[in-house]
Amino acid sequence: MIHVMRIVMQPARRSEKDVDQHYQDTIVSPVVFDEHADILDASTIDQLKQLFPDGQAQMWGVVPGKRNVNVSRIRKMSPGDWVFFSGDKRVYFGGTIALMWRNKEMATRLWGTDHAGSTWEYMYALSGTRGFDIPLEEIRTLLGWNPNRNIMGISLLSEEESDTLQTLLTLDTATAALEPVDTAQEEAAVAAFDGQLERTARRAHRGEQAALKRRLLHGASSQCALCGRTLPGAFLIAAHIKKRAMCSDDEKRDLANIAMLACTFGCDAVYEHGYVTVTPGGAIAVSPLVDEIPEVAAYIQERLASRTIAWWTPGREPYYLWHRAHTFKEAPPA
Structure with a gap:
């Protein structure tokens, strides 16, 4: 279960x-x-x-x-x-x-x-x-x-x-004791299930998403704001600097500042999960907790550590500040 x-x-x-x-x-x-x-x-x-x-x-x-x-x-x-x-x-x-x-x-x-x-x-x-x-x-x-x-x-x-x-x-799961699983009970529940096997997922249409990407992407390719690699548009997304679910309507409409291009090869995920953030002035800061996941640490060390991004501006700083306060994985206070 x-x-x-x-x-x-x-x-x-x-x-x-x-x-x-x-x-x-x-x-x-x-x-x-x-x-x-x-x-x-x-x-x-x-x-x-x-x-x-x-x-x-x-x-x-x-x-x-x-x-x-x-x-x-x-x-x-x-x-x-x-x-x-x-x-x-x-x-x-x-x-x-x-x-x-x-x-x-x-x-x-x-x-x-x-x-x-x-x-x-x-x-x-x-x-x-x-x-x-x-x-x-x-x-x-x-x-x-x-x-x-x-x-x-x-x-x-x-x-x-x-x-x-x-x-x-953005609370990630961590190591925890597993509840005992009754395999026979689980299989019986699946066999007895007579509801719909497929459901149509309904989600709020992000009306500004297409406009955001058009605004950020110049031509068929562009640079990832974090790692700086030039990539085809299919591998770049309009990533919200501040979590979209927590944005006001005015912030969602702040197309000039609310988002950045981030690649799907890792930068979007490590930013979304708070293993990197952007400090005032544009320097990338790395979470002290990333060493607990060696594969993620290796990616950040190779692609992001010691970088200063050109994407930071004073207009975007309030959104980066929110990310630093709410999403970035700080070390526990001592």
């Missing part, structure tokens, strides 16, 4: 001394599994080592809460879900929940106990982490929340809210 990614909001105000210490101890400094082999059960440590072959991972935990208020929420979380850390009116860190388990003794060793004597025993390991700097006000507006709503306790967003945030921030 395919896992539907949901987003978990994890309140963690680093302006609070204890929270910041926990963040330093198990996020900035990943937890080494073998140092806790005496209190980790065999199945958990085996799964952790399969997911993280280097033997360490960033970890966090949740207290049961008064009258176990958090337990029902925790049970709705699954490996493969994204989690956002929020505090001091910003979302500042996130990643994929790779594995979940409960271990009171380990949580106490790592983080101690709170004023009520509880510990963060519902634990999870994180993969694919990155830094953010998104005002909570922007997320409230995007999701239609009350302007005064805050993240007071751990909570799981709805599928619709999760999809909207995923679109805003």
